[in-house]
Amino acid sequence: MVSLNVNNKLIEVDVDPNTPLLWVLRDHLDLVGTKYGCGVAQCGACVVHLDGEAARSCVTKVKRAEGKKIVTIEGLAENNDHPIQQAWMEVDVPQCGYCHSGQIMSAAVLLRENPNPSDEDIDISMSGNICRCGTYSRIRKAIHLAAEINKSNS
Amino acid sequence: MKNRKQLLHLHKNRKFAGVLFILTIVAVSMGMTGKQFSKAEYVKIPQQENDSLASVQAFKKVYEVLMHPRCMNCHPAGDIPLQGDDSHVHSMKPRRGKDGKGLYAMKCANCHQNTNTPGKHAPPGNPEWHLPPADMKMVFQGRSASELAKQLVDKSKNGNKSIEDLIEHAEDTLVKAGWNPAEGLSLPPYSHEEWKEAWLTWLENGAYAPADSE
Numbered sequence: 057m058v059s060l061n062v063n064n065k066l067i068e069v070d071v072d073p074n075t076p077l078l079w080v081l082r083d084h085l086d087l088v089g090t091k092y093g094c095g096v097a098q099c100g101a102c103v104v105h106l107d108g109e110a111a112r113s114c115v116t117k118v119k120r121a122e123g124k125k126i127v128t129i130e131g132l133a134e135n136n137d138h139p140i141q142q143a144w145m146e147v148d149v150p151q152c153g154y155c156h157s158g159q160i161m162s163a164a165v166l167l168r169e170n171p172n173p174s175d176e177d178i179d180i181s182m183s184g185n186i187c188r189c190g191t192y193s194r195i196r197k198a199i200h201l202a203a204e205i206n207k208s209n210s
Numbered sequence: 211m212k213n214r215k216q217l218l219h220l221h222k223n224r225k226f227a228g229v230l231f232i233l234t235i236v237a238v239s240m241g242m243t244g245k246q247f248s249k250a251e252y253v254k255i256p257q258q259e260n261d262s263l264a265s266v267q268a269f270k271k272v273y274e275v276l277m278h279p280r281c282m283n284c285h286p287a288g289d290i291p292l293q294g295d296d297s298h299v300h301s302m303k304p305r306r307g308k309d310g311k312g313l314y315a316m317k318c319a320n321c322h323q324n325t326n327t328p329g330k331h332a333p334p335g336n337p338e339w340h341l342p343p344a345d346m347k348m349v350f351q352g353r354s355a356s357e358l359a360k361q362l363v364d365k366s367k368n369g370n371k372s373i374e375d376l377i378e379h380a381e382d383t384l385v386k387a388g389w390n391p392a393e394g395l396s397l398p399p400y401s402h403e404e405w406k407e408a409w410l411t412w413l414e415n416g417a418y419a420p421a422d423s424e
Contacts, residue, residue: 096332097321098301110315115327162315169314181314184302184321 058118062087063131073119077111078102080118081128089129089157093186100185103158104128110165129157132164139209140164143202151189159185163199172203260416268411269420273355275405278398280388284341285350291341292351295396310341326392334392338384342369359412359419373413380406 060067062085069084081087081104090113093101097112104113105127106120132138140163143149150156159182166173166181173181178196187195275281283292289306290299307313312320322339326332342348346369350358361367362376371379379385389402398405412418 096327096329098331103315103320109317109320111320115321115323115333117323120323166314177314180303180305181316184304184316 058122060118060121060126061124062126063128064125069118071118073117073122075118076114077104077106077116077118077121077126078113081113081126087128087130091154091157093155093158098186099155100158100162101155103161103185105161105165108165108168110162127161129161132160138164139205140167140198140202142205143198146201147194147198149191149194149198151191155185155187159187159195163195163202166199167203167206171206173199260418262416262418265412265415265418266420268408268415269355269359269418271400271408272405272412273358273420275388275398275400275408276350276358278388278396280391280395280398282350284384285348286341287349287351289344297351306341306344306347308344310343312340326390328393330394332392334387334390334395336384336387336390339387340384354422355420356422359417363413363417373417377410377413380409 058069058071058073058080060069060080062081067085069080071080071084078090078092081090082092090104091101092114093099095114097115100112102112102114103110105111105125106116107124111121133141138160140160144156144160149159162182162185166178170177170181175196178199182192182195182199276285279292279295279297283294283297286292288299290303291306292298293300302316304316304318305313307317312318318339318341321333323333323335324337325335327335346367348361348368353361363373365371368376386402388398391397400408
């Protein structure tokens, strides 16, 4: 049995401690917003927050997440209205949308650590999140907008 | 018939032999009774002299290992680590960051777990996975043997490590991770034990740098 804190809920799951966190989230907890892309930490579709860091859940064994705070796209904001989500909708960023929960989770870490990122900062932070539809220019625009929303909220 | 002078000489020789005999008996009996000299009477043997030839010779082996991709890939000349046996720039171009642990959503530990992830092209792992920090980059890439040897013992460039610290560093978990490559990656040319022996020989014999031409 593995004890987890997922989106501020304490949960016990009967899984092998070596199971990737991604499969625990999707198959055992029905949190399917986090996506499977490559399975080897190369694409970023599976990014969740592990104690605030943008961990790739496809290669993170669930035992590593014990005692840490896990936040998935479902838990980023109560009403899906995190400034980044607002900006994503405003700019209409996704095309197919498959990679965007990972994109948003990575962008959230960037803005927490750098509230006013330059284009270069965005490129550095987001270079591990691949979008096969090529929405990169809209991702960049939405991150700038989210930074503005954060500023106007504070 | 012996004259007086010859008799006197004979007498002296016998007297000397007698004294020698008594001294020998005393010495042997002291040994047999186990009488030992106290510690204070031992003469301290001076420390081993530095051996520049042995030191430089050992560094050749050290250098071969440090320039192998398993070591050099995390000691790049730039701020992006290298990857693979051909030491290409790391895909996704993760940056060093101030503490050497990455930047923003691209921190080393986001992908690199505590242990190697199984499968080809999957991230190698170690709990301490990181680059040297931004204020102490400890670059190996592009350094000659002479340059690297001097850099390794320069406290202003080695993380303020003394020779003792450097000796201890041979057992560092991230140093040893070089001999635990992910699937499909090559091992350094010598075992960790062989490398450590060369590392210690180099350091303990004076940490001499090879000549620039070597």
